[in-house]
Amino acid sequence: xxxxxxxxxxxxxxxxxxxxxxxxxxxxxxxxxxxxxxxxxxxxxxxxxxxxxxxxxxxxxxxxxxxxxxxxxxxxxxxxxxxxxxxxxxxxxxxxxxxxxxxxxxxxxxxxxxxxxxxxxxxxxxxxxxxxxxxxxxxxxxxxxxxxxxxxxxxxxxxxxxxxxxxxxxxxxxxxxxxxxxxxxxxxxxxxxxxxxxxxxxxxxxxxxxxxxxxxxxxxxxxxxxxxxxx
Amino acid sequence: xxxxxxxxxxxxxxxxxxxxxxxxxxxxxxxxxxxxxxxxxxxxxxxxxxxxxxxxxxxxxxxxxxxxxxxxxxxxxxxxxxxxxxxxxxxxxxxxxxxxxxxxxxxxx
Numbered sequence: 001x002x003x004x005x006x007x008x009x010x011x012x013x014x015x016x017x018x019x020x021x022x023x024x025x026x027x028x029x030x031x032x033x034x035x036x037x038x039x040x041x042x043x044x045x046x047x048x049x050x051x052x053x054x055x056x057x058x059x060x061x062x063x064x065x066x067x068x069x070x071x072x073x074x075x076x077x078x079x080x081x082x083x084x085x086x087x088x089x090x091x092x093x094x095x096x097x098x099x100x101x102x103x104x105x106x107x108x109x110x111x112x113x114x115x116x117x118x119x120x121x122x123x124x125x126x127x128x129x130x131x132x133x134x135x136x137x138x139x140x141x142x143x144x145x146x147x148x149x150x151x152x153x154x155x156x157x158x159x160x161x162x163x164x165x166x167x168x169x170x171x172x173x174x175x176x177x178x179x180x181x182x183x184x185x186x187x188x189x190x191x192x193x194x195x196x197x198x199x200x201x202x203x204x205x206x207x208x209x210x211x212x213x214x215x216x217x218x219x220x221x222x223x224x225x226x227x228x229x230x231x
Numbered sequence: 232x233x234x235x236x237x238x239x240x241x242x243x244x245x246x247x248x249x250x251x252x253x254x255x256x257x258x259x260x261x262x263x264x265x266x267x268x269x270x271x272x273x274x275x276x277x278x279x280x281x282x283x284x285x286x287x288x289x290x291x292x293x294x295x296x297x298x299x300x301x302x303x304x305x306x307x308x309x310x311x312x313x314x315x316x317x318x319x320x321x322x323x324x325x326x327x328x329x330x331x332x333x334x335x336x337x338x339x340x
Binding site for chain 1: 242243245246249257259261262270271272274308309311335337338339340
């Protein structure tokens with residue numbers, strides 16, 4: 001590997017760009033790929049894109065050429081809207097799973113450091129907070145308030161971004177009403193299909209901690225496998 | 232989180248050794264079979280004094296990787312190493328856990 005390439009890699013990581021080091025295992029040469037920053041289509045870039053999405057380095061063969069693709073993704077982030085009881089359980093689980101967690105709730109009695117001692121709290125309205133936090137492909141968004149005034153602006157911001165996961169707490173009935181409101185705002189069926197609601201895997205969860213587990217498991221499955229279809 | 236921090240440290244250390252005028256090699260796990268101790272993509276940086284940061288196994292094969300890395304620093308180039316387990320080797324340079332790994336070793340030029 002060239003020293004110059006190592007320096008460029010360090011700079012790219014510093015700038016939180018999603019970068020892949022593609023090493024040709026026969027000739028030993030490496031190159032940096034930024035597959036989300038180009039429209040170019042080729043098998044190597046597609047494999048690099050998939051490796052970044054799955055957060056997993058991989059070997060890749062293209063005819064005679066064998067590559068090793070080592071990935072460098074910026075930290076995962078999770079924005080939890082609603083500093084509710086489930087959030088108290090979900091925030092530390094997400095942190096332990098490697099996420100930088102932000103809990104958003106303008107209601108001070110909910111989003112207090114007493115209730116969330118080691119969590120980054122944001123007391124702005126969700127739309128304002130989302131604007132600045134700029135959710136991206138490495139972000140999961142979970143809304144937990146049940147309150148349309150708080151959840152909907154966050155969901156709208158989420159749907160306009162390319163976050164890898166959107167989850168919304170609420171029963172099937174609440175979920176149907178939410179769909180109706182978002183449809184009225186101009187979102188399509190395809191948009192709404194991105195929202196996982198009722199949130200979490202169906203593991204019979206009852207307590208806040210169990211619900212947090214079901215949400216964390218769903219997010220993990222979508223991050224690592226792309227879907228929960230085969231569960 | 233931890234894994235990411237370790238990965239960052241390895242590359243940062245490789246860079247700082249290089250900038251201090253040392254010879255540096257990088258070892259990367261490129262494939263694993265069975266219960267390998269470190270996942271694909273794990274890295275180890277080695278300098279010409281045999282100092283190392285990061286890991287490519289739970290300590291099972293690092294010694295052998297360092298030997299190869301130091302040879303490469305003198306001769307240049309890159310090399311693919313493969314480690315598995317046999318009963319005789321298990322406490323030498325094999326993997327006691329029973330897995331098999333392939334490691335790509337290269338110099339930083």
